[in-house]
Amino acid sequence: MVRSGTELKLIFFPGAKATVAALVLLETLELVPRAAFTAVLPRMEDIKPIGEIREITVHHTGFPEAWLADDLAATANHLAEIQTLHSDPAGRNWADIGYHYAVDRMGRIWQLRDLRFQGAHVKNHNRQNVGIVVLGNFDIQQPPGAQVTALAALLNFMLTAYDNLKVHTHQQLADGPTSCPGTHLQTWMDMTFGGAARKRFS
Numbered sequence: 380m381v382r383s384g385t386e387l388k389l390i391f392f393p394g395a396k397a398t399v400a401a402l403v404l405l406e407t408l409e410l411v412p413r414a415a416f417t418a419v420l421p422r423m424e425d426i427k428p429i430g431e432i433r434e435i436t437v438h439h440t441g442f443p444e445a446w447l448a449d450d451l452a453a454t455a456n457h458l459a460e461i462q463t464l465h466s467d468p469a470g471r472n473w474a475d476i477g478y479h480y481a482v483d484r485m486g487r488i489w490q491l492r493d494l495r496f497q498g499a500h501v502k503n504h505n506r507q508n509v510g511i512v513v514l515g516n517f518d519i520q521q522p523p524g525a526q527v528t529a530l531a532a533l534l535n536f537m538l539t540a541y542d543n544l545k546v547h548t549h550q551q552l553a554d555g556p557t558s559c560p561g562t563h564l565q566t567w568m569d570m571t572f573g574g575a576a577r578k579r580f581s
């Protein structure tokens with residue numbers, strides 16, 4: 380049987396249920412494979428399985444300068460730099476880039492760390508927790524419409540394709556204070572995914 384392009388996209392989401400509702404949402408996602416920004420593999424000796432996923436945590440990159448690049452090559456370079464910051468033995472020294480997915484300014488969704496593996500994005504809360512980073516510093520810039528539309532589509536897809544998931548932002552889950560994901564994205568998250576943890580954006 381020939382599989383449709385949408386069904387092939389399921390490779391980005393191990394364990395996802397291929398229900399009709401999930402596939403309809405998945406079809407709207409513009410996905411970019413990990414190979415588009417890196418050929419560097421995770422250090423497998425330092426990586427754990429994620430297990431059954433229970434949480435999603437939304438972050439921003441939060442660098443001091445606003446992130447304004449839209450094009451694919453600049454975005455790929457930016458993600459490769461973040462991977463180096465996270466995995467360099469002289470830096471964070473993690474097994475790989477910390478997050479599982481990134482949402483860029485054009486609404487493309489990049490595969491970062493393979494979802495089969497536990498991430499490194501909320502200290503003491505990485506078990507069963509999917510990390511999504513939205514590119515920008517939302518304390519000093521507003522996310523473009525395409526970016527939050529894609530974030531909502533990704534969150535709605537995951538809430539549909541996996542059971543018993545809760546959506547948080549980094550500051551809602553962290554043990555200590557953090558401004559992540561920035562005041563503007565936090566406000567958007569409160570409006571669209573606030574209140575009931577599984578509320579759907581519509």
Ligand SMILES: [Zn+2]
Nearest residue numbers: 438439549559
């Ligand atoms: Zn964060």
